[in-house]
Amino acid sequence: MKDKEKKAPIGGLGAIKTKVGIIGAGPAGLTLALMLQKQGIQSIIIENRSREYVENRVRAGLLEHNTVEVFEELGVADRLHKEGLVHHGCYIAYNGVIQRIDFQKHTQREVTIYGQQEVVKDLIQACIDRNIEILFEAEATEINDFMTGEPSISFTHLGENKVLNCDFVAGTDGFHGLGRKTLPKETYNEFKIEYPFSWLGILAHSKPNYDELIYAYHNEGFALASMRSEKVCRLYLQVPNDEKIENWTDEKIWAELENRLGIELDKGDIFEKSITPMRSFMIDNLQAGRLFLAGDAGHIVPPTGAKGLNLAVADVRNLAKGVTEFYKNGSDELLKSYSEKCVARVWRVQDFSNFMTYFCHKQAENGSFEQLLQKSKFDYLRISEAYQKTIAENYVGLPFDVF
Ligand code: FAD
Ligand code: DHB
Secondary structure, rough: OOHHOOOOOOOOEEEEEEEEEEEOOOOOHHHHHHHHOOOOOOOOEEEEOOOHHOOOOOOOOOOHHHHHHHHHOOOOOOOHHOOOEEEEEEEEEEOEEEEEHHHHHOOOOOOEEOOOHHHHHHHHHHHHHHEEEEEEEEEEEEEEEOOOOOOOOEEEOOOOOOOOEOOEEEEEOOOOOHHHHHHOOHHOOOOOOEEEEEEEEEEOOOOOOOOOOOOEEEEOOOEOOOOOOOEEEEEEEEOOOOOOOHOOOOHHHHHHHHHHOOOOOOOEEEEEEEEEEEEEEEOOOOOOOOOEHHHHHHHEEOHOOOOOHHHHHHHHHHHHHHHHHHHHHOHHHHOOHHHHHHHHHHHHHHHHHHHHHHHHHHOOOHHHHHHHHHHHHHHHHHHHHHHHHHHHHHHOOOOOHHH
């Protein structure tokens, strides 16, 4: 056991105190803690998984321009700039006919490919270097008194029941977390779509022989070619929701990817394989009293627009601003408008992610009205700079303060 973990809790009797109690050490919670620390505001993060687990959880890979700027401002972007891959465009293909979307021309912005595991490693290291306490393998079990000025979080850590007293609680604990379950039901409306398909995602020790991401509609289903480095590819296939990973041998995966993407791939060793369902989910209120939700705790977008992680960062940027204003100027004006500001951006991102999902996935029979409408959108994309620009500006991320 490390020295830090053996320390008796400050305050005795299992109670500790901080300004902001953060539940969850995902991108949202870690970024929030670093933003607050930069303003001299103390926080403690409670995370139910181990450090090793959260640092190795395979998820997103694409950072908006905005997100990279946030990490630069926090001084956590050195490795990202060294190892991340900057992309100035992407391809959208329809049954082998390919159209490039030029981000540089349409937005003067770009995106960076850098795995979420790497982001999380960098953020955790920065938290530790800056003396931000993260309690790993600590499960938040209850959020108490959040309608008062003295909320607290009950949690278990190292087999003991403990309490974290704080001024604010940030529920950055993901889709299955405690934060949203605790938010009073009468304060929000819930919206969701469960899509009739999932993504089979792989990581492979292969050289990407494509220079930018390819989003490909195909009569057999959607495929996405992404990457993590010059030597690692990240690739996805649309599969039915009830698909079993055991049905997909490596040979079958490579054959299907080559067929749908219409290119030859470097078929290296596949070292990660998993199936993720696709859903759109959101609630239209993210706060009650001193409890604030951010990131996947409040909304899920289907991954086709690559927005989940980026939206989490946009939320906590607003939350950190509100909390900072509260401590610096004694005003709760920004906190009061936190939810409204975040939800406006969430709707925009929901629309874009839903659009990209319906645009790129196989849904209807060939020759049906729906499929021909879908193809017509692609034909329009081929000739319309305006349509390309709309996709580009949403994809690279609209500036923070317009939404
Ligand atoms: P999370 O990363 O989920 O972090 C929440 C943290 O809270 C977790 O570490 C969890 O262990 C912890 N926690 C939960 N409950 C408790 C509790 N009671 N007590 C203490 N800790 C708790 N986005 C994309 O853009 N592209 C993708 O390809 C993509 N793929 C994805 C694949 C999967 C399988 C999943 C689940 C998500 C994917 N996403 C993708 C979405 C993206 O990864 C998320 O939007 C992003 O992780 C959101 O960050 P977050 O910090 O809000 O939540
Ligand atoms: C990746 C994931 C996405 O959902 C996406 O739209 C683009 C890239 C990725 O994992 O690299």
